Amino acid sequence: MVRKTLGLLTVLILWSFALKADDGSRLWLKYDLLENQAYRKSVSKAFKKVILTDNSETSKVAANELAFALKGLTGKSPLVVTALQSDLSTSKAIVLRIGRPDGVENEEGFEIISSKKGTTITAPSSKGLLYGAFAFIRKLQTQNPLEFTFTDSPKVQIRMLNHWDNANGTVERGYAGSSIWKWFELPYRIDPRYIQYARANASVGINGASINNVNASSRFLTTEYLEKIKAVADVMRPYGIKVYISVNFRSPRTLGGLDTSDPLDPEVRAWWKAKTEEIHRFIPDFGGYLVKANSEGEPGPQDYGRTHADGANMLADALKGYEGVVIWRAFVYKADPNGDRFKEAYNQFKPLDGTFDKKVIVQVKNGPIDFMPREPFHPMFGAFPKTPLAMEFQITQEYLGHSTHFTYLGPMYEETLDTDTYANGPGSTVGEVVDGSLHNYPVTVMAGVANTGSDANWTGHPFGQSNWYAFGRLAWDHTLTAEEIATEWTKMTLSQDDEVVNKVSDLMMRSLPTYVKYTYPLGLHHMMGEGHHYGPQPWLAKSGRPDWTSVYYHRAAEDGIGFDRTGKMSDALELYAPEVQKKWNDPQKMDLNYLMWFHHLPWDYKLPSGQTVWNELMTRYYEGVKEVEELQKEWNSLGGKIDRETFENVKGRLAIQQKEALWWRDACYLYFKEFSKLPLPSGLQEPNRTLEDVKDLEKIYHLR
Template sequence: MLKKLVILLTFIMFNAAADDGSRLWLKYDLLKDARQRDGYASLIKYISINSDSPIIATAANELQMGFEGLLGKKVSISKNASGKTGGVVLEISADGANVQSLMDDGFAITAQKGNILISAKTPSGVLYGAFELLRNIQTGKSLSNLAFTSNPKVKIRMLNHWDNANGTVERGYAGSSMWKWTELPFRIDPRYIQYARANASIGINAASINNVNASSRFLTAEYLEKIGAVADVLRPYGIRVFISVNFRSPRTLGGLDTSDPLDSNVRKWWNDKTKEIHKYVPDFGGFLVKANSEGEPGPQDYGRTHADGANMLSEAMRPYKGVVIWRAFVYKADPNGDRFKEAYDQFKPLDGTFDPKVIVQVKNGPIDFMPREPFHPMFGAFPKTTLGMEFQITQEYLGQSTHLTYLAPMFKECLDSDTYAKGKGSTVAKVIDGSLESHQNSLMAGVANTGSDANWTGHPFNQANWYAFGRLAWDYTLSSEQIAIEWIAMTMTKNKIAQDKIRTMMMQSLPIYVSYTYPLGTAHMMGEGHHYGPEPWLAKSGRPDWTSVYYHRADSVGLGFDRTGKVSNALSLYKPEVQRQWGNADECSLDYLLWFHHVPWTKKLSTGRTLWEELCVRYYDGVEQVKKMQVAWESMKSEIDKETFENVEGRLKIQKKEALWWRDACVLYFNTYSKMLIPSPLVPPTRTLDEVKKLVEIYHLR
């Protein structure tokens, strides 16, 4: 009786405090349903391990902490507790029946001889299995008759941090950098461990910890010691550290007069530097490189190719297990060109020339993380090159930290797209997991949305995008809805009615955002520099492809970028089957219409409305749908933690205001070309275009 009272008091005290979101989806709160709690507890009486591995110890400790929180009972950890029942047994096995079908990071969870057995070939696999068991308990799944295995679809599942040495985060919307370089290596912030736990729980096994617009400072001994300290924290969670490097480093740090990748002294410098890195980080994951892109130095500065630069670094990595990740985000300032084609054109002649240790990292779409893009034409067109995926988790173009936008459907849309590289079924997912062309390496990277904010991601719902990325990198066959259901149950509420409402909000959020910002395949009309808010009238910038008019091509006739051959032949970069999907304006999906066609304002679309009418309807509907999200959220006030509820409530108010901003800016601006009335019963904006433009000026003054 006393024990139950203590448990109850602990539960009440813990839940009396507001939830600041810092625990993410690892909330091991006492399960409220006593029958369910007792059912789990009856199956779990001890934890047994058969290894001295630090990662196995991590798994056992996580289970112990999880069981104590969720079930309200202390579960002991013992070594090789054979002959007992009612335990969770963590086992590394090289040839057991449970592990025969497993990859290195895979795991099996089975019910055997009265125990729950988590088995794997590697310690990391056991760790992932432990988190899977905890996820099952957190989401209320049955532990009876367990018998399943799970293998990761992708080998390197990485977060790319665009964090700088001065504590800022490029395209970061959740405070300053989580890496406290001034304190390292002598003080380890406890958040590093929380970060490692969160990543391991969703299968992320790699982190590139500095900005791709890299400072050479990260390769100095001073910073390698700091990076080594971070690597020591992440290692017990199965996470390897990567470093983004500046291609000019041999000159900046080494005193050489060149960084030419074919120069013998340059190659020696990189070989020596790579050897030095491994002294600080023995399990160093490798280099991430942004080169000859947006002003960053690279091999083209010396008349060399991307392959020359990447292969020089792969030579330096040859004695080690790590890899070289070379970004394909490159484009030239050509007012008469099409940025859509740039990466393909530069890399296609190099297919087959990259070392096997090199992975070319390609953004999901051909422009730059727009809310909806066609899949990048490089996918399916480079059979001899290992291609990795680069998604953006931080919402640079998707409302940053003020708009609720669940990104799993966007990730899935790209991964499920069929390239037809080897006939039907040659999906982007099969390209990047290596299976389509039998590549040994595979990579899915996500630009991180983490920061110093207490809840890590600014908007509470932005946590779901970090979670979804990890889950899809592990298994891209999971549905967006399934991932949302898991995340809601682990973070927001156990109330089934509220869970359904939140799931609906999340699943509708991306289409809603696209409706009031970039409907019908419009793109790249955000505010200059900060990439926030609308600026469709932007016509002058540092380069033409940083303007809005470069992309939407609005004129008195219509709207959209013709990529079928009249202005650009970018559509021809895809296989014929894909060209047929998008090549005919009458049959093209409306979601991609203006990506590939310049459509007359008066053209009737499949909806029965003209282009102008459909554009207006979508902008207006997006605003109305945000209002409905507000109503739905208000209805759940009694079921959501007060701090979380008020946080989201306030951000939804901002989202409604800014949805109106987007609607009015775009409708009023495009009306200067269409010269058509806003269709009834829609009510014209009450403010003028000039008044809306002043909002952008105010934003620049912040």
């Protein structure tokens, strides 16, 4: 018995995306006609139908996506049918089959056996079939040979985006327009972009989304908003995505009318249990709670003399009997002018290792300060064998030029995940901590702070899409390289031409090191404009907290520059394993990219590069500006070889970047020169403006 299963509504929605101009809205799911005619003919000939042996909604989504992709890539529409196992004829077909092949490690894994005569995608679950379908489409988009066998399984269980979106439509640290969630329209109107968003996430294996800001409003826990969130969850579910909610710890008081939010108070605990039951009436597969507590003014258990574990375990208790988890952020720090923010999270959480409920995961930023362009890995990743630690990366470019600077973040993610913590001896990488293989964590999580907004291309800068893509691919498999991901994304998004692909991939791989050179060379950090975090402000000495200033971190003075964490200013280096301490303890042997994270050195100190600290620092600032100019020239050489709208978009942003690279260079040189009293290295030209001139540029951002 055979019947068509391609739903009319889904077809119409998919084609609505295909018919749009190439404004970036399709992301990397661009199923344009394959230019290689021989390859296109082979694909068209090999796959004339898609056969389903499972009738779940997610399996139907997988089949629909395959049909949609084949139609776009070959120009010919395959037939989509369901069939009993006994009816199967795999010739000239892609068969989606439920089963557990050898080598598939979990329910979301899959096996693809492909040939020119037909292909079978087998998985233990419909989610696995969906991921297998997208993996097969990716191989077609990148024109892989049709004869292959491929088995794959995700290394991390929960792979999620964290949205810092607010109920009023704004996005904290969002640089691509307003929120994609239309709270004033929900639940009565479902924006078609929700489906495009779900498709994009599923295509790279992302299976979770916390939909609101970690600086949370209790409003999201009201019945009114739970109805809205339910509508979003219903759209996400067929794409294998669970919805999470960021909660305000004071909600029992603000919503429940209680006198306290003390996590050990019986009435408070009862309120959270009742609220959790209510949420599950709307969203039976609710993913769980994400919590920012006792951080930057947010309420938390410490307000009542309790610990982070007390607060997290209370919420875990409320989730007992459900599949959901509690993700508790470790981004906490005190305002101590004599302290070191580098140590705060470790000091607060280390004594609690082993005291958290098994439903609790502690979410740790990749570095110890705050998403700096290049940070040493967070010391917590080497010291928590009893508590599952989630990785929190930032996809949105808060400290990376927002949406005007070209910075592909794949190398940052890869470098962090591949770094050895020595937690269990050599080979104990951050990635192996996060995926649970090192400490046998029962639950594993990798999260990315999203920059998906209402801009047509979702991310503002066209290459911002590559950071979303790279995060998803590495959350699925952290052993992939940033370079192969860059090549893959370029082929799927910009061009199939080998020359263009090679040049764009090279530009992507160079973009982040270039940004670091003209902003934070030699391990300088946290010198951006106050509040808005855009542009340079190394002179910032007064703020709402001492650790929100720049001078707190760079410690520039006549005797030198840098934050000594080897014991003189702070003993933070001792938080790492001895092998890591050895790697960063000696300025003559360490990677200079981390130099000023751990050392305060005289301006005339001679580095292993042969240059003094001053000359090396200034040389890097000037090299960074020159490298942006080189990026411009090489991008301009691609005119006519890339979609014009995308080409012009990036060209304009690179012009802004070049101007602002000069701003960073001049501001930092002119400011630090006041302490070093030294001239520029030979061959470098003096800026044609003064320190007051560049300070005036920064003041513009604070005008009312």
